[in-house]
Amino acid sequence: MIxxxxxxxxxxxxxxxxxxxxxxFASIYxxxxxxxxxxxxxxxxxxxxQEILQSAxxxxxxxxxxxxxxxxxxLFLYKKxxxxxxxxxxxxxxxxxxxxxxxxxxxxxTSNNNATTQYGFSLILPVIAVIMNYxxxxxxxxxxxxxxxxxxxx
Numbered sequence: 023m024i025x026x027x028x029x030x031x032x033x034x035x036x037x038x039x040x041x042x043x044x045x046x047f048a049s050i051y052x053x054x055x056x057x058x059x060x061x062x063x064x065x066x067x068x069x070x071x072q073e074i075l076q077s078a079x080x081x082x083x084x085x086x087x088x089x090x091x092x093x094x095x096x097l098f099l100y101k102k103x104x105x106x107x108x109x110x111x112x113x114x115x116x117x118x119x120x121x122x123x124x125x126x127x128x129x130x131x132t133s134n135n136n137a138t139t140q141y142g143f144s145l146i147l148p149v150i151a152v153i154m155n156y157x158x159x160x161x162x163x164x165x166x167x168x169x170x171x172x173x174x175x176x
Contacts, residue, residue, distance in 0.1 A: 028106075028165070029100060034154045043062050044061075047144045060131055064077055089151075114156060
């Protein structure tokens with residue numbers, strides 16, 4: 023299972039998705055209110071070296087969890103290639119949704135006056151995961167074509 027190149031691509035996509043839970047999407051600096059960190063779990067404010075949850079972002083957390091579930095299931099569906107391709111496609115769509123939602127929440131958090139934003143590495147992770155899922159789908163399709171051509175020869 024793991025020796026297949028597409029399984030490695032799916033595993034890298036799982037790692038990229040799991041990292042989105044811990045790495046901040048953006049750091050927002052308000053001159054009056056202080057420093058805010060946008061993570062998958064919510065918007066946190068730094069007060070005296072402690073993170074205080076200002077607002078929870080459940081839709082982003084839920085879509086990341088669903089995407090991670092789809093990818094883990096896809097990793098273990100190596101015998102059902104067509105279903106694995108579908109799960110990879112759903113995962114690509116959900117990653118694009120994660121990216122759009124994360125950009126929306128960053129924009130919403132910085133819509134106040136004079137806020138400066140430093141974007142985090144987590145905004146790149148959905149793009150990396152989309153690329154990995156696309157490559158996995160492509161190699162799964164190659165395997166499927168190979169199996170169909172071998173079945174024709176029998």
